[in-house]
Amino acid sequence: MTKLLLSVHVLVAILAVGSITVAASMFPRYALQAVGIEGEGEGEAEGQGEAGGQGPDGRAAGIAALLHRVCRGYALAGLAVPVFGIATGAQLGVLTDAWLIASLALTTIAAALLALAILPGQQRLLALAESSSGSLSEDAPPRETARPTASRLTMLTGIFNVLWAAVVVLMIVRPGSTTGA
Numbered sequence: 001m002t003k004l005l006l007s008v009h010v011l012v013a014i015l016a017v018g019s020i021t022v023a024a025s026m027f028p029r030y031a032l033q034a035v036g037i038e039g040e041g042e043g044e045a046e047g048q049g050e051a052g053g054q055g056p057d058g059r060a061a062g063i064a065a066l067l068h069r070v071c072r073g074y075a076l077a078g079l080a081v082p083v084f085g086i087a088t089g090a091q092l093g094v095l096t097d098a099w100l101i102a103s104l105a106l107t108t109i110a111a112a113l114l115a116l117a118i119l120p121g122q123q124r125l126l127a128l129a130e131s132s133s134g135s136l137s138e139d140a141p142p143r144e145t146a147r148p149t150a151s152r153l154t155m156l157t158g159i160f161n162v163l164w165a166a167v168v169v170l171m172i173v174r175p176g177s178t179t180g181a
Helices: 002-035 059-077 080-092 098-132 143-173
Strands: none
Touching (some): 002 059, 098 143
């Protein structure tokens, strides 16, 4: 039973958390393009290109919206990661080990960061993209906030990714483990 729990735990972590880290990392670039602010280093100055920075077929806004849906959807699926992790830890009798408690704390911080900062930041940028494409929303923030919002979102996503990297290291190294790993 332990092997099954551990397998599900690892598979869900790879599929859910991996998908979130990739999608959240890509989101700011496409959101800025959708707002009409091209990404730096791409040879285009701010305001150049097609209307709303979306290209001829509105792809940037669609991609940004898709990446946000991926983050939101896999965040729900990612709830299974700590559930199966705790079940595996209970089977192994390691629920009170410091490495497991630390990884649960880091997981909680990462989940809170995703739910309270990253997903709302993505929604703000999507509102900006929608307002810059012509359908003005009264609750959309001003366009000048796009770059600072995207920069903050990039930083928060980086922190989220580092938190998960630390959890992975704790899961592999398991300080104090008697397995010799």
